[in-house]
Amino acid sequence: MNLKDGSTVVADLTTIGRKTGLPRTVELRFLFFKGNYYATSTRVQGKHWCQNMIANNAVEITAKGETIPCTAKHVADEGLRKQVLSLRDSPPQLERVVFEITPNR
Secondary structure (H helix, E strand, C coil), rough: CCCCCCEEEEEEEEECCCCCCCCEEEEEEEECCCCCEEEECCCCCCHHHHHHHHCEEEEEEEEEEEEEEEEEEEECCCCHHHHHHHHCCCCCCCEEEEEEEECCC
């Protein structure tokens, strides 16, 4: 994928089920920023894809026929979290949690 900084893309996120160990896929909107993909959610509890990424950070993003193996992590840095949310939404939804998904190079 050839994305510009600050652009969004709708893609499939495949995680490994924390209970089953099986691949689980959900369609999400990602922000592409500084070489990483960012996914956001209103909460972690009850969101299986969030809980799966916390339990096993090996994920894949698939868009436009391309599958990219990645590593996911919860964004703890408040400045980065706010920056991502500000780029993603107008007005920014600052209560959301953010996950950084880095392509394995």
